[in-house]
Amino acid sequence: MSRWEPNARGRLAQAALALYGERGYEKVTVAEIAARAGLTERTFFRHYADKREVLFDGSTRLQQTLTEAVAAAPAGRPPIELVGAAIAALGALFEADERREFARQRQAIVDKNPDLQERELVKLSRLGDALTDALHDHDVPVPAASLAAQVGIAVFRVTFVRWLDDPASRPFPELVRAAFEELAAMTHP
Structure with a gap:
């Protein structure tokens, strides 16, 4: 194996996803993922803390996108509108390349494993906390910020x-708009 390989992170993610799909998350080792990607275990650990984190690699980008969208919004908008715009902004991440198929495969793996489901809930909780903080920084009082953020995370999950x-x-943003319209129709019949 060469000392430096291009797109090591992406290759490791693809190898992990393929192996998890073939044999199940529990039965796959880091050594097998690295070998499938044509890399070493050491390279794997340069990119990921453990084999679980391959599936949660985008969490930081999700959080950053949400908080930046709220920060960039004009002042005075209702909290739920800020949240809707922030959730819709995630579309830029999801619509890139072939993310939908990758996300389908990833979600199928998470859905089959209780430990990964728990990790997914932790990720969503952190996104909700970050969204709450971003709303509060945007002069939304804490109770309203928390409520709007939690509604937003629920809409995100459904969408x-x-x-x-x-x-x-x-496109993801279109589905976000539809979900918020559905929510509005439920709360204002």
Whole structure:
């Protein structure tokens, strides 16, 4: 193996996803992931703390996108509008390249493993906390910021599943708008 390999992180993620899909998350080792990617275990650990983190690699980007969208929004907008815009901004991450198929495979693996489901809930909780903080920094009082953020995370979860399974392959922001319109219709019949 050469000392430096291009796109090592991406190759490790693809190898892990393929192996998890073939044999199940629990039965795959870091050594096998590295070997499938044509890399060493040492290279794996330069990129990921453990084999679980391959599936949660984008969490920091999600959080950053949410908080930046809130920070960039004009002052005076209602908290739920800020949250809707922030959740819709995630579309830029999801629509890039072939993310939908990667996300489908990833979600199928997470859905089969209780430990990964727990890690997914931790990720969502952290996103909610970051969104709450961003709203508060945008002069939304804490109780309202927390409520709006938690509603936003619920909409995100529902929309993400819809996006994965959408037969029309509609863009993520379009599905976010539809979910918030559905929510508005439920709260203002």
